[in-house]
Amino acid sequence: MTIKLSFFLYLYFAFIVVWAIFSVIALYHMFKFGFKKLSTYAVIVLYILVALFMLSISVYYINQFDWTLVIFDSSNINNSPYSF
Amino acid sequence: MFNLYRLPNKIKNEEIVRIIRRDFFVLFLKILFFMFLCIIPFGFFAVMLISYPEMFSSPTYLAIIILSTSAYYLFVWLFFFFSFIDYYLDVWIITSERIIDIQQKGFFSRIISEQKLFRIQDVTSEVQGFIPTMFKYGNVYVQTAGTKSRFFFHQVPNPDEVRDVIIKLVRLNQKKHKKEMDKSEQIAVEKDFKESEEIQEIMKH
The missing domain is CATH 2.30.29 (PH-domain like)
Known part of the structure:
Protein backbone atom coordinates (compact mmCIF):
# COMPACT_ATOMS: atom_id res chain seq x y z
CA MET A 1 0.00 0.00 0.00
CA THR A 2 1.36 3.40 -0.91
CA ILE A 3 0.22 6.76 0.25
CA LYS A 4 1.06 9.65 -1.99
CA LEU A 5 1.25 13.28 -1.06
CA SER A 6 -1.84 13.81 -3.20
CA PHE A 7 -3.89 12.18 -0.41
CA PHE A 8 -3.59 15.43 1.53
CA LEU A 9 -4.43 17.37 -1.61
CA TYR A 10 -7.70 15.42 -1.96
CA LEU A 11 -8.48 16.09 1.70
CA TYR A 12 -7.89 19.76 1.01
CA PHE A 13 -10.21 19.66 -2.02
CA ALA A 14 -12.91 18.03 0.12
CA PHE A 15 -12.52 20.85 2.63
CA ILE A 16 -12.77 23.41 -0.21
CA VAL A 17 -16.05 21.84 -1.37
CA VAL A 18 -17.54 22.06 2.13
CA TRP A 19 -16.18 25.59 2.54
CA ALA A 20 -17.70 26.64 -0.80
CA ILE A 21 -21.11 25.24 0.22
CA PHE A 22 -21.08 27.23 3.45
CA SER A 23 -19.89 30.33 1.58
CA VAL A 24 -22.83 30.02 -0.81
CA ILE A 25 -25.19 29.65 2.16
CA ALA A 26 -23.73 32.77 3.78
CA LEU A 27 -23.97 34.78 0.53
CA TYR A 28 -27.53 33.54 0.02
CA HIS A 29 -28.48 34.90 3.45
CA MET A 30 -26.94 38.26 2.69
CA PHE A 31 -28.80 38.48 -0.63
CA LYS A 32 -32.11 37.29 0.78
CA PHE A 33 -32.18 39.03 4.14
CA GLY A 34 -29.62 41.78 3.76
CA PHE A 35 -30.82 45.35 3.47
CA LYS A 36 -30.92 47.09 0.12
CA LYS A 37 -27.98 49.34 0.83
CA LEU A 38 -24.57 49.97 -0.64
CA SER A 39 -22.90 48.53 2.47
CA THR A 40 -24.55 45.14 1.88
CA TYR A 41 -23.24 44.91 -1.68
CA ALA A 42 -19.82 46.16 -0.56
CA VAL A 43 -19.55 43.44 2.09
CA ILE A 44 -20.60 40.73 -0.37
CA VAL A 45 -18.07 41.87 -2.97
CA LEU A 46 -15.33 42.18 -0.33
CA TYR A 47 -15.95 38.65 0.92
CA ILE A 48 -15.81 37.19 -2.59
CA LEU A 49 -12.68 39.17 -3.55
CA VAL A 50 -10.72 38.20 -0.43
CA ALA A 51 -11.80 34.56 -0.76
CA LEU A 52 -10.69 34.47 -4.41
CA PHE A 53 -7.41 36.14 -3.46
CA MET A 54 -6.73 33.49 -0.79
CA LEU A 55 -7.62 30.69 -3.20
CA SER A 56 -5.37 32.09 -5.93
CA ILE A 57 -2.41 32.29 -3.54
CA SER A 58 -3.12 28.70 -2.44
CA VAL A 59 -3.26 27.52 -6.07
CA TYR A 60 0.05 29.30 -6.79
CA TYR A 61 1.85 27.47 -3.97
CA ILE A 62 0.09 24.14 -4.59
CA ASN A 63 1.35 24.13 -8.19
CA GLN A 64 4.94 24.28 -6.95
CA PHE A 65 4.87 20.82 -5.39
CA ASP A 66 5.15 17.34 -6.82
CA TRP A 67 2.03 15.66 -5.48
CA THR A 68 2.99 12.26 -6.82
CA LEU A 69 5.64 11.90 -4.14
CA VAL A 70 5.19 8.73 -2.11
CA ILE A 71 5.22 9.43 1.60
CA PHE A 72 4.43 5.91 2.81
CA ASP A 73 5.15 2.60 1.16
CA SER A 74 4.25 -0.61 3.00
CA SER A 75 6.49 -2.69 0.69
CA ASN A 76 9.53 -0.91 2.15
CA ILE A 77 8.54 -2.16 5.60
CA ASN A 78 8.13 -5.77 4.37
CA ASN A 79 11.49 -5.76 2.58
CA SER A 80 13.28 -4.33 5.57
CA PRO A 81 15.91 -6.71 7.02
CA TYR A 82 14.53 -5.85 10.44
CA SER A 83 10.95 -6.97 9.74
CA PHE A 84 9.65 -9.97 11.68
CA MET B 1 -33.39 41.91 -0.31
CA PHE B 24 -20.08 49.23 16.43
CA PHE B 25 -17.84 48.28 19.36
CA VAL B 26 -19.41 44.81 19.29
CA LEU B 27 -18.31 44.44 15.67
CA PHE B 28 -14.91 45.89 16.56
CA LEU B 29 -14.42 43.14 19.17
CA LYS B 30 -15.25 40.53 16.53
CA ILE B 31 -12.70 42.14 14.17
CA LEU B 32 -10.04 42.08 16.92
CA PHE B 33 -10.73 38.40 17.60
CA PHE B 34 -10.50 37.68 13.87
CA MET B 35 -7.14 39.48 13.68
CA PHE B 36 -5.88 37.45 16.64
CA LEU B 37 -6.88 34.25 14.82
CA CYS B 38 -4.92 35.45 11.76
CA ILE B 39 -1.78 36.00 13.84
CA ILE B 40 -1.83 32.58 15.54
CA PRO B 41 -0.20 30.67 12.62
CA PHE B 42 2.79 33.03 12.65
CA GLY B 43 3.42 32.21 16.29
CA PHE B 44 3.06 28.53 15.48
CA PHE B 45 5.52 28.78 12.56
CA ALA B 46 8.02 30.67 14.72
CA VAL B 47 7.93 27.88 17.32
CA MET B 48 8.24 25.18 14.62
CA LEU B 49 11.13 27.02 12.94
CA ILE B 50 13.04 27.07 16.21
CA SER B 51 12.18 23.53 17.30
CA TYR B 52 12.06 21.67 13.93
CA PRO B 53 13.81 23.74 11.24
CA GLU B 54 14.24 20.66 8.97
CA MET B 55 10.44 20.58 8.43
CA PHE B 56 10.60 23.68 6.26
CA SER B 57 13.21 22.17 3.93
CA SER B 58 11.34 18.89 3.41
CA PRO B 59 8.91 19.15 0.41
CA THR B 60 6.48 16.73 2.07
CA TYR B 61 6.11 18.67 5.26
CA LEU B 62 6.12 21.99 3.45
CA ALA B 63 3.26 20.86 1.19
CA ILE B 64 1.19 19.80 4.19
CA ILE B 65 1.96 23.09 5.94
CA ILE B 66 0.82 25.06 2.87
CA LEU B 67 -2.44 23.09 2.63
CA SER B 68 -3.25 23.40 6.32
CA THR B 69 -2.43 27.12 6.38
CA SER B 70 -4.65 27.74 3.37
CA ALA B 71 -7.50 25.73 4.91
CA TYR B 72 -7.08 27.56 8.22
CA TYR B 73 -7.24 31.05 6.70
CA LEU B 74 -10.20 30.17 4.48
CA PHE B 75 -12.02 28.83 7.52
CA VAL B 76 -11.22 31.95 9.59
CA TRP B 77 -12.46 34.23 6.78
CA LEU B 78 -15.71 32.26 6.48
CA PHE B 79 -16.13 32.25 10.26
CA PHE B 80 -15.68 36.04 10.33
CA PHE B 81 -18.27 36.46 7.58
CA PHE B 82 -20.77 34.35 9.55
CA SER B 83 -20.06 36.48 12.60
CA PHE B 84 -20.58 39.67 10.61
CA ILE B 85 -23.87 38.40 9.17
CA ASP B 86 -25.06 37.68 12.71
CA TYR B 87 -24.30 41.31 13.63
CA TYR B 88 -25.53 42.90 10.39
CA LEU B 89 -28.90 41.17 9.97
CA ASP B 90 -30.08 41.99 13.51
CA VAL B 91 -31.91 45.31 13.44
CA TRP B 92 -34.56 47.24 15.36
Whole structure:
Protein backbone atom coordinates (compact mmCIF):
# COMPACT_ATOMS: atom_id res chain seq x y z
CA MET A 1 0.00 0.00 0.00
CA THR A 2 1.36 3.40 -0.91
CA ILE A 3 0.22 6.76 0.25
CA LYS A 4 1.06 9.65 -1.99
CA LEU A 5 1.25 13.28 -1.06
CA SER A 6 -1.84 13.81 -3.20
CA PHE A 7 -3.89 12.18 -0.41
CA PHE A 8 -3.59 15.43 1.53
CA LEU A 9 -4.43 17.37 -1.61
CA TYR A 10 -7.70 15.42 -1.96
CA LEU A 11 -8.48 16.09 1.70
CA TYR A 12 -7.89 19.76 1.01
CA PHE A 13 -10.21 19.66 -2.02
CA ALA A 14 -12.91 18.03 0.12
CA PHE A 15 -12.52 20.85 2.63
CA ILE A 16 -12.77 23.41 -0.21
CA VAL A 17 -16.05 21.84 -1.37
CA VAL A 18 -17.54 22.06 2.13
CA TRP A 19 -16.18 25.59 2.54
CA ALA A 20 -17.70 26.64 -0.80
CA ILE A 21 -21.11 25.24 0.22
CA PHE A 22 -21.08 27.23 3.45
CA SER A 23 -19.89 30.33 1.58
CA VAL A 24 -22.83 30.02 -0.81
CA ILE A 25 -25.19 29.65 2.16
CA ALA A 26 -23.73 32.77 3.78
CA LEU A 27 -23.97 34.78 0.53
CA TYR A 28 -27.53 33.54 0.02
CA HIS A 29 -28.48 34.90 3.45
CA MET A 30 -26.94 38.26 2.69
CA PHE A 31 -28.80 38.48 -0.63
CA LYS A 32 -32.11 37.29 0.78
CA PHE A 33 -32.18 39.03 4.14
CA GLY A 34 -29.62 41.78 3.76
CA PHE A 35 -30.82 45.35 3.47
CA LYS A 36 -30.92 47.09 0.12
CA LYS A 37 -27.98 49.34 0.83
CA LEU A 38 -24.57 49.97 -0.64
CA SER A 39 -22.90 48.53 2.47
CA THR A 40 -24.55 45.14 1.88
CA TYR A 41 -23.24 44.91 -1.68
CA ALA A 42 -19.82 46.16 -0.56
CA VAL A 43 -19.55 43.44 2.09
CA ILE A 44 -20.60 40.73 -0.37
CA VAL A 45 -18.07 41.87 -2.97
CA LEU A 46 -15.33 42.18 -0.33
CA TYR A 47 -15.95 38.65 0.92
CA ILE A 48 -15.81 37.19 -2.59
CA LEU A 49 -12.68 39.17 -3.55
CA VAL A 50 -10.72 38.20 -0.43
CA ALA A 51 -11.80 34.56 -0.76
CA LEU A 52 -10.69 34.47 -4.41
CA PHE A 53 -7.41 36.14 -3.46
CA MET A 54 -6.73 33.49 -0.79
CA LEU A 55 -7.62 30.69 -3.20
CA SER A 56 -5.37 32.09 -5.93
CA ILE A 57 -2.41 32.29 -3.54
CA SER A 58 -3.12 28.70 -2.44
CA VAL A 59 -3.26 27.52 -6.07
CA TYR A 60 0.05 29.30 -6.79
CA TYR A 61 1.85 27.47 -3.97
CA ILE A 62 0.09 24.14 -4.59
CA ASN A 63 1.35 24.13 -8.19
CA GLN A 64 4.94 24.28 -6.95
CA PHE A 65 4.87 20.82 -5.39
CA ASP A 66 5.15 17.34 -6.82
CA TRP A 67 2.03 15.66 -5.48
CA THR A 68 2.99 12.26 -6.82
CA LEU A 69 5.64 11.90 -4.14
CA VAL A 70 5.19 8.73 -2.11
CA ILE A 71 5.22 9.43 1.60
CA PHE A 72 4.43 5.91 2.81
CA ASP A 73 5.15 2.60 1.16
CA SER A 74 4.25 -0.61 3.00
CA SER A 75 6.49 -2.69 0.69
CA ASN A 76 9.53 -0.91 2.15
CA ILE A 77 8.54 -2.16 5.60
CA ASN A 78 8.13 -5.77 4.37
CA ASN A 79 11.49 -5.76 2.58
CA SER A 80 13.28 -4.33 5.57
CA PRO A 81 15.91 -6.71 7.02
CA TYR A 82 14.53 -5.85 10.44
CA SER A 83 10.95 -6.97 9.74
CA PHE A 84 9.65 -9.97 11.68
CA MET B 1 -33.39 41.91 -0.31
CA PHE B 2 -35.13 43.72 2.49
CA ASN B 3 -35.86 47.34 1.71
CA LEU B 4 -35.59 49.23 4.99
CA TYR B 5 -37.64 52.09 3.59
CA ARG B 6 -40.50 49.87 2.45
CA LEU B 7 -41.78 48.34 5.63
CA PRO B 8 -43.99 45.25 5.67
CA ASN B 9 -47.68 45.96 6.49
CA LYS B 10 -47.04 49.68 6.33
CA ILE B 11 -49.57 51.73 8.27
CA LYS B 12 -50.99 54.93 6.80
CA ASN B 13 -48.72 57.95 7.48
CA GLU B 14 -46.15 55.72 9.17
CA GLU B 15 -42.61 57.13 9.17
CA ILE B 16 -39.32 55.58 10.15
CA VAL B 17 -37.84 57.34 13.17
CA ARG B 18 -34.78 55.20 13.95
CA ILE B 19 -33.00 52.17 12.53
CA ILE B 20 -30.81 50.65 15.24
CA ARG B 21 -28.14 47.97 15.12
CA ARG B 22 -25.87 46.72 17.86
CA ASP B 23 -23.09 49.14 18.74
CA PHE B 24 -20.08 49.23 16.43
CA PHE B 25 -17.84 48.28 19.36
CA VAL B 26 -19.41 44.81 19.29
CA LEU B 27 -18.31 44.44 15.67
CA PHE B 28 -14.91 45.89 16.56
CA LEU B 29 -14.42 43.14 19.17
CA LYS B 30 -15.25 40.53 16.53
CA ILE B 31 -12.70 42.14 14.17
CA LEU B 32 -10.04 42.08 16.92
CA PHE B 33 -10.73 38.40 17.60
CA PHE B 34 -10.50 37.68 13.87
CA MET B 35 -7.14 39.48 13.68
CA PHE B 36 -5.88 37.45 16.64
CA LEU B 37 -6.88 34.25 14.82
CA CYS B 38 -4.92 35.45 11.76
CA ILE B 39 -1.78 36.00 13.84
CA ILE B 40 -1.83 32.58 15.54
CA PRO B 41 -0.20 30.67 12.62
CA PHE B 42 2.79 33.03 12.65
CA GLY B 43 3.42 32.21 16.29
CA PHE B 44 3.06 28.53 15.48
CA PHE B 45 5.52 28.78 12.56
CA ALA B 46 8.02 30.67 14.72
CA VAL B 47 7.93 27.88 17.32
CA MET B 48 8.24 25.18 14.62
CA LEU B 49 11.13 27.02 12.94
CA ILE B 50 13.04 27.07 16.21
CA SER B 51 12.18 23.53 17.30
CA TYR B 52 12.06 21.67 13.93
CA PRO B 53 13.81 23.74 11.24
CA GLU B 54 14.24 20.66 8.97
CA MET B 55 10.44 20.58 8.43
CA PHE B 56 10.60 23.68 6.26
CA SER B 57 13.21 22.17 3.93
CA SER B 58 11.34 18.89 3.41
CA PRO B 59 8.91 19.15 0.41
CA THR B 60 6.48 16.73 2.07
CA TYR B 61 6.11 18.67 5.26
CA LEU B 62 6.12 21.99 3.45
CA ALA B 63 3.26 20.86 1.19
CA ILE B 64 1.19 19.80 4.19
CA ILE B 65 1.96 23.09 5.94
CA ILE B 66 0.82 25.06 2.87
CA LEU B 67 -2.44 23.09 2.63
CA SER B 68 -3.25 23.40 6.32
CA THR B 69 -2.43 27.12 6.38
CA SER B 70 -4.65 27.74 3.37
CA ALA B 71 -7.50 25.73 4.91
CA TYR B 72 -7.08 27.56 8.22
CA TYR B 73 -7.24 31.05 6.70
CA LEU B 74 -10.20 30.17 4.48
CA PHE B 75 -12.02 28.83 7.52
CA VAL B 76 -11.22 31.95 9.59
CA TRP B 77 -12.46 34.23 6.78
CA LEU B 78 -15.71 32.26 6.48
CA PHE B 79 -16.13 32.25 10.26
CA PHE B 80 -15.68 36.04 10.33
CA PHE B 81 -18.27 36.46 7.58
CA PHE B 82 -20.77 34.35 9.55
CA SER B 83 -20.06 36.48 12.60
CA PHE B 84 -20.58 39.67 10.61
CA ILE B 85 -23.87 38.40 9.17
CA ASP B 86 -25.06 37.68 12.71
CA TYR B 87 -24.30 41.31 13.63
CA TYR B 88 -25.53 42.90 10.39
CA LEU B 89 -28.90 41.17 9.97
CA ASP B 90 -30.08 41.99 13.51
CA VAL B 91 -31.91 45.31 13.44
CA TRP B 92 -34.56 47.24 15.36
CA ILE B 93 -36.77 49.70 13.51
CA ILE B 94 -38.67 52.35 15.44
CA THR B 95 -41.41 54.01 13.43
CA SER B 96 -44.08 56.53 14.31
CA GLU B 97 -46.55 53.62 14.80
CA ARG B 98 -44.63 50.53 15.93
CA ILE B 99 -41.38 48.82 16.85
CA ILE B 100 -40.10 46.09 14.55
CA ASP B 101 -37.55 43.61 15.87
CA ILE B 102 -35.66 41.60 13.22
CA GLN B 103 -33.37 38.90 14.61
CA GLN B 104 -31.27 36.45 12.61
CA LYS B 105 -30.77 33.41 14.82
CA GLY B 106 -28.07 31.47 12.99
CA PHE B 107 -28.86 30.32 9.48
CA PHE B 108 -32.32 29.48 8.19
CA SER B 109 -33.82 31.01 11.31
CA ARG B 110 -35.16 34.55 11.27
CA ILE B 111 -37.57 36.09 13.74
CA ILE B 112 -39.49 39.28 12.98
CA SER B 113 -41.69 40.73 15.73
CA GLU B 114 -43.59 43.98 15.79
CA GLN B 115 -45.53 45.79 18.40
CA LYS B 116 -47.74 48.86 18.16
CA LEU B 117 -46.46 51.80 20.17
CA PHE B 118 -49.71 52.46 22.03
CA ARG B 119 -49.46 48.98 23.61
CA ILE B 120 -46.13 49.75 25.23
CA GLN B 121 -46.38 50.05 28.96
CA ASP B 122 -42.83 50.49 30.20
CA VAL B 123 -39.37 51.21 28.75
CA THR B 124 -36.12 50.56 30.64
CA SER B 125 -32.55 51.26 29.58
CA GLU B 126 -29.55 49.53 31.10
CA VAL B 127 -25.78 50.12 30.82
CA GLN B 128 -23.69 47.66 32.81
CA GLY B 129 -19.93 47.30 32.95
CA PHE B 130 -16.84 49.43 32.42
CA ILE B 131 -16.57 49.06 28.63
CA PRO B 132 -20.30 49.62 27.91
CA THR B 133 -20.18 52.72 30.14
CA MET B 134 -17.09 54.10 28.37
CA PHE B 135 -18.46 53.37 24.89
CA LYS B 136 -22.09 54.20 25.80
CA TYR B 137 -23.89 51.09 24.69
CA GLY B 138 -26.32 48.88 26.54
CA ASN B 139 -29.74 47.25 26.55
CA VAL B 140 -33.27 48.60 26.29
CA TYR B 141 -36.22 46.58 27.55
CA VAL B 142 -39.68 47.40 26.23
CA GLN B 143 -42.60 45.97 28.21
CA THR B 144 -45.77 45.61 26.15
CA ALA B 145 -49.27 44.33 26.60
CA GLY B 146 -48.95 41.92 23.65
CA THR B 147 -48.12 38.19 23.47
CA LYS B 148 -44.41 39.00 23.30
CA SER B 149 -44.40 40.75 26.64
CA ARG B 150 -40.88 42.14 26.47
CA PHE B 151 -38.87 43.46 23.54
CA PHE B 152 -35.14 43.42 24.05
CA PHE B 153 -32.78 45.84 22.32
CA HIS B 154 -29.43 44.16 22.80
CA GLN B 155 -26.11 46.13 22.97
CA VAL B 156 -27.47 49.21 21.22
CA PRO B 157 -25.67 52.57 21.15
CA ASN B 158 -26.97 55.34 23.48
CA PRO B 159 -29.71 53.25 25.16
CA ASP B 160 -30.86 56.27 27.23
CA GLU B 161 -31.57 58.21 24.04
CA VAL B 162 -33.38 55.20 22.54
CA ARG B 163 -35.52 54.95 25.68
CA ASP B 164 -36.39 58.68 25.51
CA VAL B 165 -37.32 58.42 21.82
CA ILE B 166 -39.60 55.43 22.45
CA ILE B 167 -41.30 57.06 25.44
CA LYS B 168 -41.98 60.27 23.48
CA LEU B 169 -43.34 58.29 20.53
CA VAL B 170 -45.52 56.17 22.83
CA ARG B 171 -47.04 59.28 24.40
CA LEU B 172 -47.76 60.85 21.01
CA ASN B 173 -49.18 57.59 19.72
CA GLN B 174 -51.41 57.07 22.76
CA LYS B 175 -52.77 60.62 22.45
CA LYS B 176 -53.49 60.03 18.78
CA HIS B 177 -55.21 56.72 19.51
CA LYS B 178 -57.24 58.25 22.35
CA LYS B 179 -58.53 60.93 19.97
CA GLU B 180 -59.41 58.26 17.40
CA MET B 181 -61.10 56.15 20.09
CA ASP B 182 -63.06 59.12 21.37
CA LYS B 183 -64.13 59.88 17.80
CA SER B 184 -65.11 56.27 17.08
CA GLU B 185 -66.91 56.05 20.46
CA GLN B 186 -68.84 59.17 19.51
CA ILE B 187 -69.76 57.64 16.17
CA ALA B 188 -70.81 54.40 17.96
CA VAL B 189 -72.95 56.35 20.45
CA GLU B 190 -74.63 58.28 17.60
CA LYS B 191 -75.23 55.03 15.75
CA ASP B 192 -76.83 53.43 18.84
CA PHE B 193 -79.05 56.50 19.29
CA LYS B 194 -80.15 56.35 15.66
CA GLU B 195 -80.95 52.65 15.90
CA SER B 196 -82.97 53.15 19.09
CA GLU B 197 -84.93 55.98 17.34
CA GLU B 198 -85.69 53.62 14.44
CA ILE B 199 -86.74 50.94 16.88
CA GLN B 200 -89.11 53.38 18.57
CA GLU B 201 -90.56 54.36 15.16
CA ILE B 202 -91.15 50.71 14.38
CA MET B 203 -92.69 50.15 17.78
CA LYS B 204 -95.08 53.12 17.24
CA HIS B 205 -96.39 51.51 14.09
